[in-house]
Amino acid sequence: MSKMELRLAGSGGQGVILATVILAEAAVIAGKYTAQSQSYGPEARGGSAKAEVIISDDPIGFTKVQKPSFLMALTQDSLNKYGKNLPEGCIVVVDDSIEHIPDMPGCKVLTLPILSTAREKVGRAQTANIVAVGAINDLLHLVDHEHLREAVLSRIPKGTEELNMKALEMGMALNASV
């Protein structure tokens, strides 16, 4: 891996921004260069949220994702909005609750039960972003699992360690592969 450009999209409040912050944190712990940013409307919940993280072995110039190597969409709206004009070879993960998957030529599309795993197997819908982080790292081999665990622990509220570690493990256990 020399440079990966990741874009995560969902509905405001699903935690896609925190998911990219955790991946960026893990990249820093792993000694890599990273640039994380986000865009969102003025509302705190609802609406669509987009967050990006670039992880690279070399210093990063432009800090925004131009040609995503990876896209994750957790809602139909966010997939409709960001699933366009993707470059050849882009890996796309869509939540299995999304009913209509548009044609994304040249992309490797993968359906994963992110939201239902959080809700049913972890037992807390709010952990979907941590499930996502586990699945993404397992799929893309961005950093060592140990670095990712450290990053998750540094960014979650005290008292939720056990729950979030379970979510992370459940994310990895989805055995995502392309």
Added chain:
Amino acid sequence: MPKRVLMQGNEACVEGAIAAGMRFFAGYPITPSTEIAEVSAVRLPQVGGHFVQMEDEIASIACAIGASTAGAKAMTATSGPGFSLKQENLGYACLTEIPLVVVDVQRSGPSTGLPTSPSQGDVMMSRWGTHGDHPIIVISPSSVKETYELAIRCFNLAEKYRQPVIFLMDEIVGHLREGIEIPENVETVDRPTVEHPTAKLAAYHVEPGQLVPAMAPFGHGQRYNISGLFSNEKGFPTNSNELTEEKMQRIMHKISDNYDDIVQVEETGLEDAEVAVFCYGGTTRAAITAVEEARAKGIKAGIFRPVTIWPFAERELDAVCKKVKKIVVAEHNYGQLLHEVERVAQGRCKISFIGKVNGTVITPDEILAKIEEE
């Protein structure tokens, strides 16, 4: 070994400010600067400082000026709409020579504009926003690391020159997270103070060889007047044209005579360049990638970046204008520093412009297209 951490630009601004000695922050939250207030509220009490959320932006800068007068290194932070409101008191601090750092994390405007979108539309306001001729120092960072370092520099210059310094950030860098190494030691500057303050000292008396009057903190023995009117050396209003002339000359010259100390630029790949990209702040990141791509195509391109926005880096830019064929000015506005570049270039090289005012960022491809344009 310095510790490497992931930090947001706005957070780095606060950490740098605290490392520089900031112990007072007053503000009124506004996107995209809000994290500066949030992090200050958490961090200042941890280092024995104070955070106050005021009722509005006008009161916030007034509060910070008051704290600085009492001897604390003080800062306030805002975005465009709040920066407009702060202008009157900014001028007050310029004339009364109160050290102060004012952060403006620019967003799309005018008015309330696009709160979460990037812009560099306040460049001219940072120079001329407050009425009347006045000295100003404006500095703009292009990375999280630099935000930390330049926040320190803002305080050091504010203290040394008894001068409000504007830290002109933008949404691109303010909301960006990157890994940075926090240095264990930083160099800090403190304002010249009065060793034995007594009521009889003239607060605005400047000793020969002194850059600025020594400043006794309010409440420590020296009673003096501070006025937004032109004043005599005791700080009381005067109609004297001679004293007005003297004061204006001194506060303007304390900045212009120290150009070399204040003005910083970053030049990248300009040694053999035929095309220079002129950029600053967050826009620099697109320029770095564009110039790398241009070089890969065999085009001799480089970057000229003023780190200090005001005073304008005309001496350094003049040297660039002598050797390049073209300057591509890239800024997130309708063309503000463009006019300064044209003024310095005086037709010696071609100037092309890329500005963006729709809330999206200028991309490397857009800059590259301008570099390649005949």
